[in-house]
Amino acid sequence: MRALVIDDSRAMRRIVSGILEGLGYETRQAGHGREGLDVLETGWVPDLACVDWNMPVMDGLQFVSAVRSNPALRSMTIMMVTSESEHTQIVRALAAGAHEYVIKPFTADAIRDKLALLGLLPQEAVL
Amino acid sequence: MKILIADDSRVMRQIVIRTLRQAGFDDHEIVEAEDGADALAKVGSEEPDLVLSDWNMPNMTGIECLQALRSSGSTVPFGFVTSEGSPEMRERAANAGALFLIAKPFNEDTFADALSGVIA
Amino acid sequence: MTTIDTGERRRGADTRPVITELIDEATVEAIAQEAWISLVGEDEVLVPLPGEPVADPLSSWVDVVGPWTGSVVLTTGRRTAEELTRALLREHSPEVLEDEDVADAFGEIANVVGGNVKAALPGSSGLSLPDVGDAPALRNPEDVCRVDLLWRGETVSISVQGALPPLPAH
Numbered sequence: 001m002r003a004l005v006i007d008d009s010r011a012m013r014r015i016v017s018g019i020l021e022g023l024g025y026e027t028r029q030a031g032h033g034r035e036g037l038d039v040l041e042t043g044w045v046p047d048l049a050c051v052d053w054n055m056p057v058m059d060g061l062q063f064v065s066a067v068r069s070n071p072a073l074r075s076m077t078i079m080m081v082t083s084e085s086e087h088t089q090i091v092r093a094l095a096a097g098a099h100e101y102v103i104k105p106f107t108a109d110a111i112r113d114k115l116a117l118l119g120l121l122p123q124e125a126v127l
Numbered sequence: 128m129k130i131l132i133a134d135d136s137r138v139m140r141q142i143v144i145r146t147l148r149q150a151g152f153d154d155h156e157i158v159e160a161e162d163g164a165d166a167l168a169k170v171g172s173e174e175p176d177l178v179l180s181d182w183n184m185p186n187m188t189g190i191e192c193l194q195a196l197r198s199s200g201s202t203v204p205f206g207f208v209t210s211e212g213s214p215e216m217r218e219r220a221a222n223a224g225a226l227f228l229i230a231k232p233f234n235e236d237t238f239a240d241a242l243s244g245v246i247a
Numbered sequence: 248m249t250t251i252d253t254g255e256r257r258r259g260a261d262t263r264p265v266i267t268e269l270i271d272e273a274t275v276e277a278i279a280q281e282a283w284i285s286l287v288g289e290d291e292v293l294v295p296l297p298g299e300p301v302a303d304p305l306s307s308w309v310d311v312v313g314p315w316t317g318s319v320v321l322t323t324g325r326r327t328a329e330e331l332t333r334a335l336l337r338e339h340s341p342e343v344l345e346d347e348d349v350a351d352a353f354g355e356i357a358n359v360v361g362g363n364v365k366a367a368l369p370g371s372s373g374l375s376l377p378d379v380g381d382a383p384a385l386r387n388p389e390d391v392c393r394v395d396l397l398w399r400g401e402t403v404s405i406s407v408q409g410a411l412p413p414l415p416a417h
Contacts, residue, residue: 087312088312088374089310090310117262118415137348137351138336138348138352141339142286145337183358210358210359210363211362211366212362212363212366216366231362232281232359232363233285
């Protein structure tokens with residue numbers, strides 16, 4: 001399974017990619033929403049996109065809106081990554097088409113549990 | 128006594144003023160603020176004797192305003208008037224230095240109870 | 248990164264509750280009734296009966312983010328929202344009501360109802376600032392608790408609705 005990790009923080013990208021690779025994902029990274037769209041436009045369509053909320057150039061909400069208007073990307077599950085101070089805005093991203101969210105700081109288990117619920121674990125997970 | 132009322136809802140500020148009067152606290156000067164940042168500035172410029180603040184406001188929340196006041200050394204009496212009145216919120220309010228938390232919906236009796244120790 | 252225990256695992260992260268497991272219509276009605284008595288007037292009554300469908304709907308809502316995530320949405324006719332605004336403003340009610348006044352008052356009612364719904368939910372949640380406009384769409388028909396009420400004969404409905412899409416069947 002494939003995942004696209006979009007975050008303007010390289011450290012956060014590494015952490016999230018690390019967690020997903022540990023679960024069996026093949027990952028790619030992007031520094032903001034526009035770069036994320038560029039990756040998708042190459043034809044590499046992931047099963048999952050983990051998207052930061054606050055990014056320059058194109059933020060998480062704008063990315064979600066752009067993706068949801070593209071029928072070719074409807075099968076991609078979008079999980080927002082939000083900080084405590086932004087978290088009450090998360091419903092806006094969900095309404096725009098995101099499927100799930102996780103609040104920083106999060107554990108690898110929190111991500112795994114949400115992916116298990118969504119049926120997005122590459123192998124049988126023992127919960 | 129000068130009371131600063133902070134709430135992003137003008138309607139709610141008027142309801143608070145009205146309820147203060149109904150609770151018998153009608154001889155006080157009222158100053159209004161429309162968010163936490165405005166409240167913080169007005170504590171400095173108006174020097175109120177009491178702040179009654181909503182929790183959730185744009186620009187700066189009530190709890191952020193209280194934290195900023197306390198860390199700058201202000202001891203102004205501060206209480207919340209908020210739609211979120213759970214034990215957890217009350218604890219957070221008390222830990223930040225609030226004297227009381229009045230939950231919405233409120234009436235003049237709940238106001239009187241909360242404020243009787245604080246204002247005449 | 249140090250792993251910080253957010254308690255999510257202990258909260259039973261292998262299930263995602265729908266609102267009907269957490270709150271019932273009677274509780275939402277009671278919350279609304281208390282809000283009306285305090286904000287609209289001591290003698291105000293909300294009757295739990297469906298009314299006429301709303302012709303010119305206006306909604307106000309707050310979002311709740313926590314172990315359950317969704318919105319508490321109030322919907323009524325625009326004229327009724329204006330009456331509610333005048334009732335809240337009482338003697339300060341202007342001759343002509345601005346949209347801003349209605350958004351303020353109707354939003355504040357959603358804030359009070361939503362804040363109390365949030366307090367009735369397990370765990371710790373965040374509450375957004377209120378918003379006013381067209382009702383947010385229903386994301387998951389299984390994740391809704393809705394009450395239809397009559398205020399002064401006018402329809403007011405309150406929908407506590409989840410923001411997460413239904414889980415895929417697997």
